[in-house]
Amino acid sequence: MEYVTLQRLVTKLRRRSTIDLASENSLLNLPFTLKKLSRSDYLFRSGETISVTYVLLSGFTFRQKVAGDGGRQIVAIQVPGDIVNIQSLQLNMYDHSVQALSDATIAVIPTSALLVLAQSHDEIMFALWLDTFVDASIAWEWITNIGRRNARIRLAHLLCEITLRVEMAGFHTGATHKLAMTSEDIGDALGLTPVHVTRVIKELMRVGLILRERRSISILDINGLRTLADFNQAYLHLQNINHRI
Amino acid sequence: MEYVTLQRLVTKLRRRSTIDLASENSLLNLPFTLKKLSRSDYLFRSGETISVTYVLLSGFTFRQKVAGDGGRQIVAIQVPGDIVNIQSLQLNMYDHSVQALSDATIAVIPTSALLVLAQSHDEIMFALWLDTFVDASIAWEWITNIGRRNARIRLAHLLCEITLRVEMAGFHTGATHKLAMTSEDIGDALGLTPVHVTRVIKELMRVGLILRERRSISILDINGLRTLADFNQAYLHLQNINHRI
DNA sequence: CGCTTCGTTGAACTGGGTCAACGCGTGTGG
DNA sequence: CCACACGCGTTGACCCAGTTCAACGAAGCG
Numbered sequence A, B: 001m002e003y004v005t006l007q008r009l010v011t012k013l014r015r016r017s018t019i020d021l022a023s024e025n026s027l028l029n030l031p032f033t034l035k036k037l038s039r040s041d042y043l044f045r046s047g048e049t050i051s052v053t054y055v056l057l058s059g060f061t062f063r064q065k066v067a068g069d070g071g072r073q074i075v076a077i078q079v080p081g082d083i084v085n086i087q088s089l090q091l092n093m094y095d096h097s098v099q100a101l102s103d104a105t106i107a108v109i110p111t112s113a114l115l116v117l118a119q120s121h122d123e124i125m126f127a128l129w130l131d132t133f134v135d136a137s138i139a140w141e142w143i144t145n146i147g148r149r150n151a152r153i154r155l156a157h158l159l160c161e162i163t164l165r166v167e168m169a170g171f172h173t174g175a176t177h178k179l180a181m182t183s184e185d186i187g188d189a190l191g192l193t194p195v196h197v198t199r200v201i202k203e204l205m206r207v208g209l210i211l212r213e214r215r216s217i218s219i220l221d222i223n224g225l226r227t228l229a230d231f232n233q234a235y236l237h238l239q240n241i242n243h244r245i
Numbered sequence C: 001c002g003c004t005t006c007g008t009t010g011a012a013c014t015g016g017g018t019c020a021a022c023g024c025g026t027g028t029g030g
Numbered sequence D: 001c002c003a004c005a006c007g008c009g010t011t012g013a014c015c016c017a018g019t020t021c022a023a024c025g026a027a028g029c030g
Helices: A007-016 A021-028 A111-120 A122-148 A151-168 A183-190 A194-206 A222-229 B007-016 B021-028 B111-120 B122-148 B151-168 B183-190 B194-206 B222-229
Strands: A033-037 A042-044 A052-058 A061-066 A072-078 A097-100 A104-110 A178-180 A210-213 A216-219 B033-037 B042-044 B052-058 B061-066 B072-078 B097-100 B104-110 B178-180 B210-213 B216-219
Touching: A007 A021, A007 A052, A007 A122, A021 A111, A021 A122, A052 A111, A061 A183, A061 B122, A072 A122, A072 A183, A072 B122, A104 A111, A111 A122, A122 A151, A122 B061, A122 B072, A122 B122, A151 A178, A151 A183, A151 A194, A151 A216, A151 A222, A183 A194, A194 A210, B007 B021, B007 B052, B007 B122, B021 B111, B021 B122, B052 B111, B061 B183, B072 B122, B072 B183, B104 B111, B111 B122, B122 B151, B151 B178, B151 B183, B151 B194, B151 B216, B151 B222, B183 B194, B194 B210
Parallel strands: none
Antiparallel strands: A033 A104, A042 A097, A052 A104, A061 A072, A061 A097, A178 A216, A210 A216, B033 B104, B042 B097, B052 B104, B061 B072, B061 B097, B178 B216, B210 B216
């Protein structure tokens, strides 16, 4: 069996916050177990009470809510390194579900251990808190995406965001990177129907921006997508602009 | 001149978190100045760098982003007691603007003072952090609202949310409560055009759920609205369900 | 090899957008 | 104190992006 650590979590937090060696070691020494999910498996469901915190180590997961008429809406996507439910530090009842978008590996950390760490290391507390700000910032951008952009631009914007976040998580993207999402998944993230998503995908293929084979999408021209989507990455707050010193 | 305190902030934090007397006093002793805004005045603009934290004491403000084609999207609304930009604790560059929806009074607190307080009182830090979680939770519900509900239900849902949040801020609502928003404001919050908003408002009037006079809306039948919107207030996390003890 | 899942395509439909005209308060300047 | 202008709600006619429904096909899996 492979040797698994929480290094990816440290790397992710380091992108935006300063984490000194002591804090890094504390994080790496957190107790955790591993959980493997297959596509569509639930990590947790709306209404459940859980006392663990999940960190995504590989694969993708997504957060979803269900509208009154049964319509599913994906409200966030997690990439490797992301903490899935940092809310668990303060809330233990969930009003949404998290499900695997692909096969995924997840570190399961007792929330109490993380809480102790946060309380003893301000640096870690602020780093985790900053992550919460970014979650909100991304959600606001999604509201803008769904509320004010047409289907083509919405899709391009989503692809730009995911590509960039995956790169920042330390994976090479480029022509070889593939995103495995069904038309229904994409539609549920963009507020569209799967039928229309396939039409829009074909449009973006026709102009050479992406390539779709089976249920995976490859980015052929990220700059073209960025231009089309008028993508401004400020909302991802990727630089360490922490101004506490 | 009236005597103004940050009591409303304490009350707001108390709704969800435990704030002991010492922490309460520290909060009330925070230095602050007052700022008065008229409808449409900007509190801050996208791209600005600011080192103060704003707390809304009376009136309403909203957070907005602008899409590439110039379309405005309102991504959040603040009610009295809300901290407008708690992000300032860690981020000092904004990717969105905040504007007054009505005449508003705002407490302006040096971020550094708030930061010192948060670092010396875990209780306050967690209370502020919890507020961030709720901001994200509300944003996710808005994504679902805009992505998966039709115009009538979207509007009903927004009205339910605002009514409840204003009540929780300690104001009486009921038949006399009025919300002053133009059709354009509402449209920008719901991802609709002002023309369609007036049509939907008329629909809700026809069935006796609301009353519109000039540019204000009164709620006539909050239960009817809740039923129509299938409103589930869990996402507002109004109870003190903080499970750290 | 048959079943399931999902992409693909076409045709018809509709919720909401667009455009344009009008009307009613309100505020403002002469 | 009146007249005009401006902001915004209202209404109607028309339009279109995206939905709906349905049929078909291809890959993957047991």
